[in-house]
Amino acid sequence: MYLTWFVAFVAILSSQVESAKILGIFWTMGRSHHLTGSALLKALAASGHEVHLMSSFYDDVKIPNYKQEHLKGIIIPDTTNLNTSKISQMLDFIPTMNRNVEGFWKNEAIQRLIKTKPKYDAVIVLSFFNDYVLALPHYLEAPTIIYSSMSSNRVNNKYVANPNLPYAPTNSFFGRLGVTGMNIVLTIIEDYLLAPLQNEFIKKYLPGSPTIKELTKNVSLVLVNSHFAVEPPRPYVPNMIQIGGFHSQKIKKLPQDLQNYLDSAKNGAVLFSMGSVVEIGTNLPKEKLDIIMTGLGKIAPIKVLFKSEIEIPTAPKNVLISKWLPQNDILAHPNLKLFISHGGLAGTTEAVFHGVPVLGIPFFADQKTNIDSVIRSGFAIKLELEEISQKTFDMAIKSLLINSTYAANAKKRSSLLKKQPVKPLENAIWWIEHIIEHKGGDHLRNIGMELEWYQLYMVDIMLFFLALISTILVISFFITRWMLRKLTSLLGGKSQKVKKQ
Secondary structure (H helix, E strand, C coil), X not given: CHHHHHHHHHHHHHCXXXXXXXXXXXXXXXXXXXXXXXXXXXXXXXXXXXXXXXXXXXXXXXXXXEEEEXXXXXXXXXXXXXXXXXXXXXXXXXHHHXXXXXXXXXXXXXXXXXXXXXCCCEEEEECCCCHHHHHHHHHCCCCEEEEECCXXXXXXXXCCCCCCCCCXXXXXXXXXXXXXXXXXXXXXXXXXXXXXXXXXXXXXXXXXXXXXXXXXXXXXXXXXXXXXXXXXXXXXXXXXXXXXXXXXXXXXXXXXXXXXXXXXXXXXXXXXXXXXXXXXXXXXXXXXXXXXXXXHHHCCCCEEEEECCCCCCCCCCXXXXXXXXXXXXXXXXXXXXXXXXXXXXXXXXXXXXXXXXXXXXXXXXXXXXXXXXXXXXXXXXXXXXXXXXXXXXXXXXXXXXHCHHHHHHHHHHHHHHHCCCCCHHHHHHHHHHHHHHCCCCHHHCCHHHHCCHHHHCCHHHHHHHHHHHHHHHHHHHXXXXXXXXXXXXXXXXXXXXXXXX
């Protein structure tokens, strides 16, 4: 504890930027989203800033200049039917998202914030279909910074008019059609199913506040937890910054029992973790779990760390079951040879950072896309839940453990993520301090923020040219037809004169 105080004190003295007051608002249903975002705020506190985090999750840590308040009442959606289409998942989430709107504003901490209206130099919001939260930084008259635990997509591109690229996952016609269709569905859900109710509560608790559509235009900076080593390369506007891998930089000492377990894994070790949302007892059918356990038993003497909220009596001797595992720190161990994951972006980024091949078993949201990205990078295999059989599971594990190409490609991607001109965490802190220093990010603002979507993507220009070309073609058609008729009439008249003669 005294060492932590000393390090923070030295950081304050050595900081070249005057200490600022920063508020974090993390009203999130995902603990993994909170964990990556809170890592950023802890780093800001260690840099000498006074940080106040309000979150639906709470970290049991004591850090100087780092105050936490637990926001109560968030409803986490039922995840028993995760293996459905993306559209079905989104429609199932809507009632929960709408119930969480009022739950947020009723929090005692939020009400106190509204009444006292303290001064902050910046407000960092964890964004995930909760744009009503943007009303608070506007009310507090502080620059708004978005932290997104995802890569750039329709959900966070709208804050800075970053282009939505339907060709990012695939350049095939049906792939682009699918992404475009999903973007349209997300737009309809946000604008017509979520925004009306959210605007009502904003008016109720913060009268006179702008609408969500206007609030999204007040964002100074968006920090996305991604990097071209993890996702396909794509363009970024100046105020959307990639910081992928920032939470993987700091590797903590493992608990002694796990350290001993991995140190003794001379033939290698495997980590199995489905993240903080997917539950083994609820979301993984028993027959699939039995297949997985049988397959893991076959790779002995390779050891396995298996994260599960339930006990598994049938677990083989080489499998250690634990309700909680420090994922990033385990992936950093040199004996770790394979990561079996649901494909969440945080875990996928950690696997890339530490150069560990991945067997992806995606369930929902962006997990399939994340796994597809690392498959293209050459160090992953994907198994859909319905595809898991003893043969497919055994073959996938065998390929990833034996074929050295997967490990080599993972190390290459790790090098790309680690060897950057500026480390991602330092880059994130620099940009946040930049926004604080200039009291906002108007100088970075993309002019596209002033345009409607059909203007941003030149739909009106294309329609204009389509109408112009169509008009020219129609006029040309009628002129040609008129000329042909005249010519036919003229030639017909001359023919009749010749016959009379």
